[in-house]
Amino acid sequence: MTKYLHIKGKKTGFTLVEILISFLILGIVLAVGYTLLERTFVSLERQRQSLDTLHEARNFLMVIEKDLREMTEVVELDTIFKSHLFDEENALLYKLIIEVPARNGIGSQRVTYSYEGPDKHVDSPSRKKFIYRQVDGGERKALVTNQLNYLKIWGTDGTIFRNRHPDESMTDYRNYLAPHYYHPANPAPGGLNELSKIKGIEIQLSMHEMFDSENKPIKQRTFITRIYPRVLNAKFD
Numbered sequence: 001m002t003k004y005l006h007i008k009g010k011k012t013g014f015t016l017v018e019i020l021i022s023f024l025i026l027g028i029v030l031a032v033g034y035t036l037l038e039r040t041f042v043s044l045e046r047q048r049q050s051l052d053t054l055h056e057a058r059n060f061l062m063v064i065e066k067d068l069r070e071m072t073e074v075v076e077l078d079t080i081f082k083s084h085l086f087d088e089e090n091a092l093l094y095k096l097i098i099e100v101p102a103r104n105g106i107g108s109q110r111v112t113y114s115y116e117g118p119d120k121h122v123d124s125p126s127r128k129k130f131i132y133r134q135v136d137g138g139e140r141k142a143l144v145t146n147q148l149n150y151l152k153i154w155g156t157d158g159t160i161f162r163n164r165h166p167d168e169s170m171t172d173y174r175n176y177l178a179p180h181y182y183h184p185a186n187p188a189p190g191g192l193n194e195l196s197k198i199k200g201i202e203i204q205l206s207m208h209e210m211f212d213s214e215n216k217p218i219k220q221r222t223f224i225t226r227i228y229p230r231v232l233n234a235k236f237d
Helices: 016-069 170-180
Strands: 075-078 093-101 108-114 130-135 141-144 148-156 200-211 215-226
Touching: 016 170, 016 200, 075 108, 075 148, 130 148, 130 200, 130 215, 141 200, 148 215
Parallel strands: none
Antiparallel strands: 075 093, 093 108, 108 130, 130 141, 148 200, 200 215
């Protein structure tokens, strides 16, 4: 007689410890995934902020450089003037009015650049900072709207400055520069103190490039350029 052996399979289940470990592993995976996703979004947001900064800065510099290259006269330069030419607050812009040839080729027209915002360009949670451009009789248009740190405008005598010598002290180099920058009471011997003698403009534009999670600026980028109008500088003739 053939004998058959029947083996009954055992039913097995998960213990409480195994279930807890599974939940723990799942929680760790989800936490790591969320952290990586959050960092990705933060990185993308900072890249967007940086691109916004570059876009506004380049657009502003492109427009103002075009105006300044065609400039025939500085009509008004309203900035902060400190007795020490290289004071941090010196040259902070409030208004710049220049004269340029009219677009129709007949006569000239005035272009105004103006600042609107907190005094001395300080950051304020309740007030934004704007830089506007307006042609006489035209609409006032905002060129910088969101991320301005400060804008400085210096008038110069048109000198193309040399670089600082390796063995030259900062004090000596500033003494070399001082006579060439406009100041109504320029203390340097032979210093530029007449608006009509301005033949160049130096722009120092500082923008907030990045902000933290509380929207506080954590990184700035500064753009510096000097423009020498052809009409006012014989070296271009």
